[in-house]
Amino acid sequence: MHELSITQNILEIALDKAKEISASKVTRVNVVVGELSGAVGDSVQFYFDFLRKDTPAGDATIGFTPVPARLRCRHCHQEFRPEDIPWLCPACDSVSVEVIGGQELYVESIEVA
Numbered sequence: 001m002h003e004l005s006i007t008q009n010i011l012e013i014a015l016d017k018a019k020e021i022s023a024s025k026v027t028r029v030n031v032v033v034g035e036l037s038g039a040v041g042d043s044v045q046f047y048f049d050f051l052r053k054d055t056p057a058g059d060a061t062i063g064f065t066p067v068p069a070r071l072r073c074r075h076c077h078q079e080f081r082p083e084d085i086p087w088l089c090p091a092c093d094s095v096s097v098e099v100i101g102g103q104e105l106y107v108e109s110i111e112v113a
Contacts, residue, residue, distance in 0.1 A: 007047035023112035070101030
């Protein structure tokens with residue numbers, strides 16, 4: 001359900017930026033979504049289609065750029081993409097890892113008319 005508030009924020013950002021530059025319409029919003037962000041693209045799409053109605057983004061589309069999860073071992077500094085849980089370093093089998101990618105969730109660009 002948190003996708004509703006995420007989508008409200010995405011739309012608000014797009015509409016605010018369009019207003020700043022005196023654009024009459026938002027035609028597309030491009031969003032970067034990390035695998036570990038907790039946001040589900042299909043849910044964001046659903047809420048976007050609902051919330052955009054009767055706004056300057058009424059005909060806008062939303063696009064997603066996925067970012068895969070990336071981890072780094074705190075012991076041997078190996079960077080890797082997690083395969084399963086628990087997250088184990090493939091080089092040394094340590095479970096002491098830090099997330100270095102995949103938590104992103106932001107508006108990358110907005111197209112206006």
